[in-house]
Amino acid sequence: MKTELNITLIARGCAITGDMVVDHGISCFGLLDGGIISTQGLLHIGEGGLVKGMAQGEHVRIDGRVDGDVHARGSLEINGHVSGDIFYGGTIRLGPRAALNGTLKRVARMLTIEAESEQEQASIAAPRSSETAGVGHSESNVTEISRAMA
Structure with a gap:
């Protein structure tokens, strides 16, 4: 092998x-x-x-x-x-x-580094829901940790 x-x-x-x-x-x-x-x-x-x-x-x-x-x-x-x-x-x-x-x-181990899935990329193009509207975080493939800290 x-x-x-x-x-x-x-x-x-x-x-x-x-x-x-x-x-x-x-x-x-x-x-x-x-x-x-x-x-x-x-x-x-x-x-x-x-x-x-x-x-x-x-x-x-x-x-x-x-x-x-x-x-x-x-x-x-x-x-x-x-x-x-x-x-x-x-x-x-x-x-x-x-x-x-x-x-x-x-931090929780579940907060992992992973690239955006196709579903997340599709949601970027779609209008944001009222619960996420106004939340100022950029959409990127950096990390869930970074998003949690924003």
Whole structure:
């Protein structure tokens, strides 16, 4: 049985501008000027890595720096620096070099990262019902967590 390992690597010295969404693991040792979402696997911000935006994933490990909110559905390990709010649904571990500047909040694991379904996309085109009219949240495929926090 062949097992494929899918991972995206942002190497040291590499700089990417814009948001990234991947359906597998990702390791960032460079600069990402934008948000990053990993829907499966490990999201690792390595030592020397910098994310200037939101970081979201199933399992998140931060050894570098995130200047934005962090969302982890499963495990979260911080041994780097986070300037933003932290939302976690499973376990959290703070290492000896962890530095946090924001709030820490446990959320339900059911609030998951998932792309919009066709039904949700159809509801965007349809007029909003009276119960959602006036509610100011943008329709995107970012996360249910983000929508819950809006």
